[in-house]
Amino acid sequence: MASEFDLIERYFTRAAPAGLLGVGDDCALFPVPPGEQVATSTDLLLEGRHFFPDVDPKALGHKALAVNLSDLAAMGARPIGCVLGLALPRLDEPWLAAFAEGFHALAAAHGCPLIGGDTTRSAHDLAISVTVFGSVPPGQALRRDGAQAGDDIWVSGELGAADVAYRLLDGQYSADASLLAATRGALEWPQPQVALGLALRGIAHAAIDLSDGLLQDLGHILAASRAGACLHFADLPMAPALAGLDATQLRRALLGGGDVYQLCFTAPASRRDAVMAAAQAAGARATRVGQVHAQAGLSVLDERGQPLAELPAGFDHFPAT
Amino acid sequence: MASEFDLIERYFTRAAPAGLLGVGDDCALFPVPPGEQVATSTDLLLEGRHFFPDVDPKALGHKALAVNLSDLAAMGARPIGCVLGLALPRLDEPWLAAFAEGFHALAAAHGCPLIGGDTTRSAHDLAISVTVFGSVPPGQALRRDGAQAGDDIWVSGELGAADVAYRLLDGQYSADASLLAATRGALEWPQPQVALGLALRGIAHAAIDLSDGLLQDLGHILAASRAGACLHFADLPMAPALAGLDATQLRRALLGGGDVYQLCFTAPASRRDAVMAAAQAAGARATRVGQVHAQAGLSVLDERGQPLAELPAGFDHFPAT
Numbered sequence: 001m002a003s004e005f006d007l008i009e010r011y012f013t014r015a016a017p018a019g020l021l022g023v024g025d026d027c028a029l030f031p032v033p034p035g036e037q038v039a040t041s042t043d044l045l046l047e048g049r050h051f052f053p054d055v056d057p058k059a060l061g062h063k064a065l066a067v068n069l070s071d072l073a074a075m076g077a078r079p080i081g082c083v084l085g086l087a088l089p090r091l092d093e094p095w096l097a098a099f100a101e102g103f104h105a106l107a108a109a110h111g112c113p114l115i116g117g118d119t120t121r122s123a124h125d126l127a128i129s130v131t132v133f134g135s136v137p138p139g140q141a142l143r144r145d146g147a148q149a150g151d152d153i154w155v156s157g158e159l160g161a162a163d164v165a166y167r168l169l170d171g172q173y174s175a176d177a178s179l180l181a182a183t184r185g186a187l188e189w190p191q192p193q194v195a196l197g198l199a200l201r202g203i204a205h206a207a208i209d210l211s212d213g214l215l216q217d218l219g220h221i222l223a224a225s226r227a228g229a230c231l232h233f234a235d236l237p238m239a240p241a242l243a244g245l246d247a248t249q250l251r252r253a254l255l256g257g258g259d260v261y262q263l264c265f266t267a268p269a270s271r272r273d274a275v276m277a278a279a280q281a282a283g284a285r286a287t288r289v290g291q292v293h294a295q296a297g298l299s300v301l302d303e304r305g306q307p308l309a310e311l312p313a314g315f316d317h318f319p320a321t
Numbered sequence: 322m323a324s325e326f327d328l329i330e331r332y333f334t335r336a337a338p339a340g341l342l343g344v345g346d347d348c349a350l351f352p353v354p355p356g357e358q359v360a361t362s363t364d365l366l367l368e369g370r371h372f373f374p375d376v377d378p379k380a381l382g383h384k385a386l387a388v389n390l391s392d393l394a395a396m397g398a399r400p401i402g403c404v405l406g407l408a409l410p411r412l413d414e415p416w417l418a419a420f421a422e423g424f425h426a427l428a429a430a431h432g433c434p435l436i437g438g439d440t441t442r443s444a445h446d447l448a449i450s451v452t453v454f455g456s457v458p459p460g461q462a463l464r465r466d467g468a469q470a471g472d473d474i475w476v477s478g479e480l481g482a483a484d485v486a487y488r489l490l491d492g493q494y495s496a497d498a499s500l501l502a503a504t505r506g507a508l509e510w511p512q513p514q515v516a517l518g519l520a521l522r523g524i525a526h527a528a529i530d531l532s533d534g535l536l537q538d539l540g541h542i543l544a545a546s547r548a549g550a551c552l553h554f555a556d557l558p559m560a561p562a563l564a565g566l567d568a569t570q571l572r573r574a575l576l577g578g579g580d581v582y583q584l585c586f587t588a589p590a591s592r593r594d595a596v597m598a599a600a601q602a603a604g605a606r607a608t609r610v611g612q613v614h615a616q617a618g619l620s621v622l623d624e625r626g627q628p629l630a631e632l633p634a635g636f637d638h639f640p641a642t
Contacts (some may be wrong), residue, residue, distance in 0.1 A: 001337040025461075025464055025465050025545075026391075026393075026395035026396050026465070026528075026529055026530060027360035027362045027393060027395075027396040027398060028360070028361050029361075029364070029396070030358060030359050031359075031362070031460055032353045032358075032359060032499035034355070034356075035355075037350045037352050037353075038350065038351050038353060038359060039348035039349070039350050040351070040436075040452075040454070041347060041348045041349070041404075042405075042406050042437060042438065042439055042450065043406065043439050044406030044408050044439050044441055044448065044450050046408055046441060046444070046445050046448070047444075049442060049443070049444065050441070071348050074347035074348070075346065075347050075348040075350070077348060080344050083361060083362075083363040083452060084363070085365030085450050086361050086365070087365050087367055087448065096515050116361060116362060116363060118363055120363050120365055120367060121370060122367055122370070122446070123367070123368075123369050123370065124444070124445040125443070125444060125445060125446070127365065127367070127443075127448045129363065129365050129406050130403060130405070131361075131363055131450075131452040131519055133359070133361070134348070136350070143346055144346050144347070145346075172415060192596065207347075208347060209347060226423065244344070265432055281603060285594070290426060295416060298423065311539040
């Protein structure tokens with residue numbers, strides 16, 4: 001006999017940290033460190049498009065916040081808090097409890113408490129909107145438009161596993177239980193690189209997260225920075241589980257595979273030691289994979305320095321038809 | 322042949338005002354007035370639940386932002402900016418252009434520019450998430466928990482028209498073109514009371530907007546403030562178009578009707594002149610409709626001071642079954 005208000009209260013109200021007014025008023029209130037700006041990002045996730053209907057709700061709660069924290073990471077912003085909108089096709093309390101558990105656990109790990117929200121009923125699909133807030137001193141945000149000719153291009157972590165897990169679950173690749181087991185965590189439990197983003201303030205010239213895949217996301221940096229780049233395919237940090245893929249699958253996973261939530265960033269060659277130290281301090285891996293140059297265009301070179309002829313397309317929610 | 326990115330750029334990118342980093346990076350950035358807190362609210366609106374599928378897209382763009390600005394108004398917060406998530410079942414450019422026009426016009430009127438967003442494709446229904454940001458000095462926010470015994474209860478504007486328009490469009494009331502014409506604007510073009518909320522800082526003890534209807538929303542104030550209240554039914558500021566309704570319809574519209582986006586607030590009886598002056602300065606109407614008392618419970622009195630026996634229920638997205 002739970003009403004909407006009981007429901008919100010039970011799963012999504014937490015004692016707000018000092019200085020924050022949490023769920024339960026027209027607005028949530030939060031303070032901002034003196035002199036800093038607010039960084040904010042919003043994502044709208046839909047069943048059947050951004051996640052499978054049968055996904056573990058705890059993983060879904062984690063990921064709904066993780067993709068937004070990854071945007072704060074890519075700006076070098078420190079998390080403050082978040083708000084959540086949930087449209088539910090039915091009232092399923094065990095599902096809600098698990099979703100809330102996954103969400104709150106990641107929120108606690110990153111000091112990003114849930115401070116407001118909106119729960120409603122949907123006619124068909126589950127929809128989840130998350131908006132996160134963080135703070136960054138003026139001029140220190142890692143933007144997309146700061147890449148300079150001569151910069152190294154770096155990526156954090158490993159690439160490709162999420163793409164393979166997605167295609168296995170979607171039936172595009174033939175069933176392979178051990179490959180799925182080795183890649184599924186990357187798809188369902190991405191770890192936003194918040195500490196790395198903070199450590200790269202003052203070092204990186206530009207940064208983005210790899211939500212849409214390396215070629216597409218690096219392309220955003222290059223377009224905003226009016227620059228070009230080359231990548232060295234053999235240097236890309238491949239997830240070890242991908243060793244058995246054929247060449248087409250591997251290119252698709254490493255260059256086109258989205259849903260990664262690692263960072264791609266550029267930094268001057270003179271700051272290579274500083275990048276490595278920042279990565280180490282953040283507990284992250286950073287790999288140098290290419291260079292920015294002044295001339296427009298993005299090429300990917302094979303081991304002999306020859307451009308790859310066929311590159312995978314990026315993901316587009318509204319592909320041209 | 323428009324891609325998702327072209328689409329976002331065409332309709333939702335505006336030159337960001339000075340100091341704000343707008344659509345086109347991992348996060349939007351905005352400054353906060355020194356010493357002030359950020360107020361934020363989020364709403365997730367769904368086709369078929371929060372609006373009719375054939376609603377004028379320009380009105381929908383207006384309303385999607387209006388309901389969130391109304392939450393800032395109810396906190397006494399000054400708008401800073403907003404982010405928008407859109408899940409679209411199809412790519413309909415005239416629809417998008419009209420939606421964007423309605424959204425941007427209200428944003429401009431309230432100094433609340435769109436600074437970020439997320440556009441995606443939905444399998445079935447249109448979904449709209451809006452998150453707004455505003456600022457308020459610490460301690461000056463109009464919260465729900467500040468009502469005190471002896472306070473007057475006030476409402477702004479007029480009540481009931483949105484409820485009647487909704488029931489006419491939904492077929493619950495028999496068709497009446499002139500009644501629909503007289504009430505539809507209240508449902509589709511609500512005007513958030515931002516100026517009134519700002520003017521009530523330091524005067525009102527508690528405030529809320531009437532998104533869920535007077536009885537339910539005033540109930541939230543009373544629960545948070547651990548107080549009770551009585552309302553005088555004859556004092557409620559009825560929209561003139563409702564003069565021909567029967568008694569049941571009228572009670573439903575004035576007491577239970579949601580989607581109003583006027584403010585309900587409490588203030589000490591000693592500040593009646595200050596309330597009237599604040600309303601006048603904001604170009605708003607304010608009507609005194611009852612009193613807060615210490616004892617729990619909410620009663621509505623008729624013209625003879627007798628409690629109304631039957632009160633309409635509030636709206637609940639997940640009614641107990």
